[in-house]
Amino acid sequence: MEGWRALELTDRLDMVPxxxxxxxxxxxxxxxxxxxxxxxxTGSGPELYDAFAAGLTLAEAAVSLAQHTGAAVTTxxxxxxxxxxxxxxxxxxxxxx
Amino acid sequence: xxxxxAALLAIASAGLPGAAPPPRDGWHDxxxxxxxxxxxxxxxxxxxxxxxxxxxxxxxxLQEQLDAEAVRAVQLEGELLRLAxxxxxxxxxxxxxxxxxxxxxxxPLLRPxxxxxxxxxxxxxxxxxxxxGTYGYQRARPxxxxxxxxPLGPAVALRHPGGVVIELxxxxxxxxxxxxxxxxxxVAGRRHVPLGPHTVAAPSWEAHLVECALQAVVGDGLAWPxxxxxxxxxxxxxxxxxxxxxxxxxxxxVAEPVAFGLxxxxxxxxxxxxxxxxxxxxxxxxxxSEPNGSARLRRRATLALEVGGPNGDNRLLPALLGHNGQxxxxxxxxxxxxxxxxxxxxxxxxxxxAVPSRQETWSRARPARQRASPRSNGRSPTASGGATxxxxxxxxxxxxxxxxxxGPPDAPPDGSPASGAGTSxxxxxxxxxxxxGAALLALTALxxxxxxxxxxxxxxxxxxxxxxxxxxxRIARVRPDEAWVxxxxxxxxxxxxxxxxxxYHTAFNTYGGVADATGYDTYGRRLARAWxxxxxxxxxxxxxxxxxxxxxxxVVYYVFGTDMVMGFFIFGLLALVGSxxxxxxxxxxxxxxxxxxxxxxxxxAPSVAFxxxxxxxxxxxxxxxxxxxxxxxxxxxxxxxxxxxxxxxGGWLLWVVRPHLLALVTLAAACAYVGGKVRGKGGAMxxxxxxxxxxxxxxxxxxxxxxxxxxxxxxxxxxLSSIEAELNENTERTSLGGSEFEHGSxxxxxxxxxxxxxxxxxxPFPWETDxxxxxxxxxxxxxxxxxxVVRFRSVRAALTRARSTPFLLYCWILVILYAATFxxxxxxxxxxxxxxxxxxxxxxxxxxxASSSNRAPDAPPRDLATAGGVRVA
Numbered sequence: 001m002e003g004w005r006a007l008e009l010t011d012r013l014d015m016v017p018x019x020x021x022x023x024x025x026x027x028x029x030x031x032x033x034x035x036x037x038x039x040x041x042t043g044s045g046p047e048l049y050d051a052f053a054a055g056l057t058l059a060e061a062a063v064s065l066a067q068h069t070g071a072a073v074t075t076x077x078x079x080x081x082x083x084x085x086x087x088x089x090x091x092x093x094x095x096x097x
Numbered sequence: 098x099x100x101x102x103a104a105l106l107a108i109a110s111a112g113l114p115g116a117a118p119p120p121r122d123g124w125h126d127x128x129x130x131x132x133x134x135x136x137x138x139x140x141x142x143x144x145x146x147x148x149x150x151x152x153x154x155x156x157x158x159l160q161e162q163l164d165a166e167a168v169r170a171v172q173l174e175g176e177l178l179r180l181a182x183x184x185x186x187x188x189x190x191x192x193x194x195x196x197x198x199x200x201x202x203x204x205p206l207l208r209p210x211x212x213x214x215x216x217x218x219x220x221x222x223x224x225x226x227x228x229x230g231t232y233g234y235q236r237a238r239p240x241x242x243x244x245x246x247x248p249l250g251p252a253v254a255l256r257h258p259g260g261v262v263i264e265l266x267x268x269x270x271x272x273x274x275x276x277x278x279x280x281x282x283x284v285a286g287r288r289h290v291p292l293g294p295h296t297v298a299a300p301s302w303e304a305h306l307v308e309c310a311l312q313a314v315v316g317d318g319l320a321w322p323x324x325x326x327x328x329x330x331x332x333x334x335x336x337x338x339x340x341x342x343x344x345x346x347x348x349x350x351v352a353e354p355v356a357f358g359l360x361x362x363x364x365x366x367x368x369x370x371x372x373x374x375x376x377x378x379x380x381x382x383x384x385x386s387e388p389n390g391s392a393r394l395r396r397r398a399t400l401a402l403e404v405g406g407p408n409g410d411n412r413l414l415p416a417l418l419g420h421n422g423q424x425x426x427x428x429x430x431x432x433x434x435x436x437x438x439x440x441x442x443x444x445x446x447x448x449x450x451a452v453p454s455r456q457e458t459w460s461r462a463r464p465a466r467q468r469a470s471p472r473s474n475g476r477s478p479t480a481s482g483g484a485t486x487x488x489x490x491x492x493x494x495x496x497x498x499x500x501x502x503x504g505p506p507d508a509p510p511d512g513s514p515a516s517g518a519g520t521s522x523x524x525x526x527x528x529x530x531x532x533x534g535a536a537l538l539a540l541t542a543l544x545x546x547x548x549x550x551x552x553x554x555x556x557x558x559x560x561x562x563x564x565x566x567x568x569x570x571r572i573a574r575v576r577p578d579e580a581w582v583x584x585x586x587x588x589x590x591x592x593x594x595x596x597x598x599x600x601y602h603t604a605f606n607t608y609g610g611v612a613d614a615t616g617y618d619t620y621g622r623r624l625a626r627a628w629x630x631x632x633x634x635x636x637x638x639x640x641x642x643x644x645x646x647x648x649x650x651x652v653v654y655y656v657f658g659t660d661m662v663m664g665f666f667i668f669g670l671l672a673l674v675g676s677x678x679x680x681x682x683x684x685x686x687x688x689x690x691x692x693x694x695x696x697x698x699x700x701x702a703p704s705v706a707f708x709x710x711x712x713x714x715x716x717x718x719x720x721x722x723x724x725x726x727x728x729x730x731x732x733x734x735x736x737x738x739x740x741x742x743x744x745x746x747g748g749w750l751l752w753v754v755r756p757h758l759l760a761l762v763t764l765a766a767a768c769a770y771v772g773g774k775v776r777g778k779g780g781a782m783x784x785x786x787x788x789x790x791x792x793x794x795x796x797x798x799x800x801x802x803x804x805x806x807x808x809x810x811x812x813x814x815x816x817l818s819s820i821e822a823e824l825n826e827n828t829e830r831t832s833l834g835g836s837e838f839e840h841g842s843x844x845x846x847x848x849x850x851x852x853x854x855x856x857x858x859x860x861p862f863p864w865e866t867d868x869x870x871x872x873x874x875x876x877x878x879x880x881x882x883x884x885x886v887v888r889f890r891s892v893r894a895a896l897t898r899a900r901s902t903p904f905l906l907y908c909w910i911l912v913i914l915y916a917a918t919f920x921x922x923x924x925x926x927x928x929x930x931x932x933x934x935x936x937x938x939x940x941x942x943x944x945x946x947a948s949s950s951n952r953a954p955d956a957p958p959r960d961l962a963t964a965g966g967v968r969v970a
Contacts, residue, residue: 018178019292023163030178033173034259095898096894
């Protein structure tokens with residue numbers, strides 16, 4: 001992942017201005033046009049992307065996702081962290097200060 | 098004679114009001130054509146609505162095509178986002194493609210596009226090519242001859258290494274059809290239409306209708322069903338003034354081809370046209386026997402088809418004019434041509450779930466047309482708050498937060514219609530100012546040779562201003578989003594000249610000439626006199642450190658005349674170049690930077706403007722550190738060749754004058770390069786190839802710089818204790834001169850670092866000052882401390898982003914190293930001078946933008962069960 005430290009559940013993400021497009025359940029995101037590849041968010045990725053863009057913390061996004069899926073929050077949280085780190089690593093988001 | 102495939106027309110018309118439904122079966126043989134002609138989206142929508150049946154294999158191919166089209170489209174939309182400042186600067190508009198997909202079609206998936214079409218006036222083509230060149234675009238083919246890109250010539254194709262192609266148009270149709278089109282009118286009336294959460298400049302819908310019709314007739318030869326669909330979508334756009342569109346076509350002398358395009362859409366797609374457009378299309382239906390009838394129109398249309406149609410054929414024309422050459426009925430209301438029915442063939446099960454009814458599906462698929470909503474595709478007049486005049490306001494979308502907070506030059510904040518009037522002429526290149534500035538410098542040098550040693554005092558500042566204006570023009574041309582930077586540079590030259598003069602005044606009136614500059618001046622005069630008049634120049638043991646400044650002062654005096662004030666000006670202006678290099682380095686390497694704040698600080702902060710403005714080491718070190726900062730910025734972006742040039746020049750200057758500064762900047766750059774997330778434009782492969790080379794270079798540079806620094810400082814063994822001993826010696830050396838303060842011992846213990854940082858960056862405190870200059874410096878430090886507190890979130894952001902934005906890591910390390918080493922200085926006079934060299938790094942940390950503003954109260958709920966994934970599409 002990028003960043004000086006590992007992301008924590010209390011963190012929020014700032015989304016890099018990007019072009020987005022829904023493709024069925026997936027979300028395509030282009031943050032750099034010709035200069036970087038288009039990223040495809042799958043699974044619950046689009047929902048989490050929207051949640052982060054809406055300003056939710058990772059923990060809040062995990063709670064929201066857990067409510068929708070019926071899974072335990074503790075089960076969902078590692079996935080949310082992993083996905084958030086993937087977003088940062090792909091240059092689609094930066095940890096909010 | 099070939100005709101356009103009726104099956105394709107049926108798909109192209111799918112979902113339009115009054116259009117006949119496409120045949121339900123028999124599509125297997127047409128699938129290739131459907132995909133080739135860009136109809137995959139419309140076909141998939143028809144299949145989803147249960148209007149056509151497809152099997153699993155067809156569904157799979159369809160999905161594959163839709164995926165590819167969507168990936169391509171979103172990349173192009175991302176590119177439009179990246180190019181937004183350039184497009185605003187050029188005053189151009191985006192044609193077709195993304196604009197139609199998002200603002201005309203009910204769903205962008207229905208309208209694929211594979212390139213970006215831009216329209217700019219013909220006299221701005223070269224400027225546009227130049228501007229887009231700064232974004233990485235190059236001509237796909239060289240211009241055959243100078244001036245070939247005339248206003249009526251073909252579009253200029255520009256290609257980006259990332260695979261994006263821009264077609265740069267200077268009119269709506271090549272050849273004679275484009276002669277009467279007023280492109281200035283188009284760009285002056287441009288509107289901002291939504292592109293997802295962003296906006297893009299596009300022609301008015303009236304102009305776009307003309308463009309679509311011309312494209313269908315002249316560009317595509319009425320052989321491309323999707324171009325007819327474009328006409329249909331724009332013709333029924335809720336914000337289109339059909340009468341104005343017809344009037345535009347007449348005024349631009351393209352009424353005939355536009356009429357043929359409209360009639361082709363009407364007849365081919367079963368489209369009902371608004372009255373004014375139906376009237377225009379009617380003129381293409383007038384029987385041959387009538388005066389000015391269709392014989393002439395058909396001849397024109399046929400000519401258009403022969404000129405512009407692919408393969409030169411006119412496949413659709415017979416179908417449109419009717420067999421035997423008879424035109425269809427002149428009554429617009431009854432002109433809908435029934436679609437042929439394809440033979441029915443057995444088909445497998447649908448690969449995609451069908452929805453309950455066609456009506457419901459299309460109702461959902463076309464929300465904007467039937468249910469106005471500000472969050473729809475933006476086609477609803479209500480989104481603008483009014484049916485008229487609200488077109489551009491009605492994008493209803495927030496602009497994305499600009500990274501630098503400046504936005505494009507002269508761009509309105511909300512994409513209002515007034516933006517249309519804001520088209521700017523290409524900025525002049527400033528060459529004349531550059532030549533004039535150089536001429537003044539040459540005149541100064543000439544005067545010096547002939548004994549006039551004082552004219553430099555006037556001509557050098559004038560030359561500095563002229564060169565600043567030239568740089569300003571240059572910046573406006575190559576970086577249109579930073580046109581304001583050039584204007585600030587001109588002001589900065591004025592400020593620097595004033596600071597240099599005040600520094601001179603202070604040195605000789607406040608301190609009675611007791612200043613380093615006096616010694617350099619003495620040597621400089623003797624050297625210049627000896628070089629000009631013959632004789633023995635003073636012996637200099639070497640050309641390092643103080644001797645280099647003496648020698649360089651001699652060079653300045655030799656060239657421009659032995660005037661001390663002029664010398665101050667020259668040194669001050671060189672320092673200003675270093676400040677700009679700092680800005681360039683930071684602005685290019687830190688994506689979320691408050692550029693205006695940062696430039697204001699590095700140009701106008703009193704310490705930076707005042708201290709490095711005299712004959713002395715600070716000025717050249719400001720230039721040297723700025724140059725190495727730019728080199729580091731380039732290195733961190735894998736621009737190795739350019740980085741090397743700046744690193745060698747800036748590093749050499751530091752090595753000659755203050756080798757320990759070279760060690761500091763090299764260590765900081767090495768930490769940033771090794772510890773930061775360094776990414777190159779060429780992606781992973783290029784990064785993989787260049788990073789080892791960069792690492793090797795960094796290791797060599799660090800070894801050299803540290804060895805030189807230890808040699809300069811007289812440290813025989815590199816260890817913590819020896820460095821601390823050297824720092825203690827430095828404390829003792831600097832505890833002289835009248836501005837010394839109680840210091841205590843030095844330590845490299847990290848716990849002492851904050852104390853050292855406060856000393857280096859913020860002291861003296863107001864109660865520690867003993868002169869007016871120190872008091873001013875103290876007040877400035879208080880303001881700086883306040884700024885750090887106010888922008889503490891920026892400081893925190895600069896820390897958390899340090900690895901992902903390695904130049905911030907460079908700034909952090911430089912500030913830390915500076916604080917650790919220069920805190921040994923026990924003299925406030927020296928401290929405030931030395932501090933000015935590292936302040937640009939601290940300013941970069943302060944100027945980082947803390948967060949974006951794209952927050953909304955709630956995340957939209959959806960029912961997804963799996964963990965999210967992200968992958969390259």
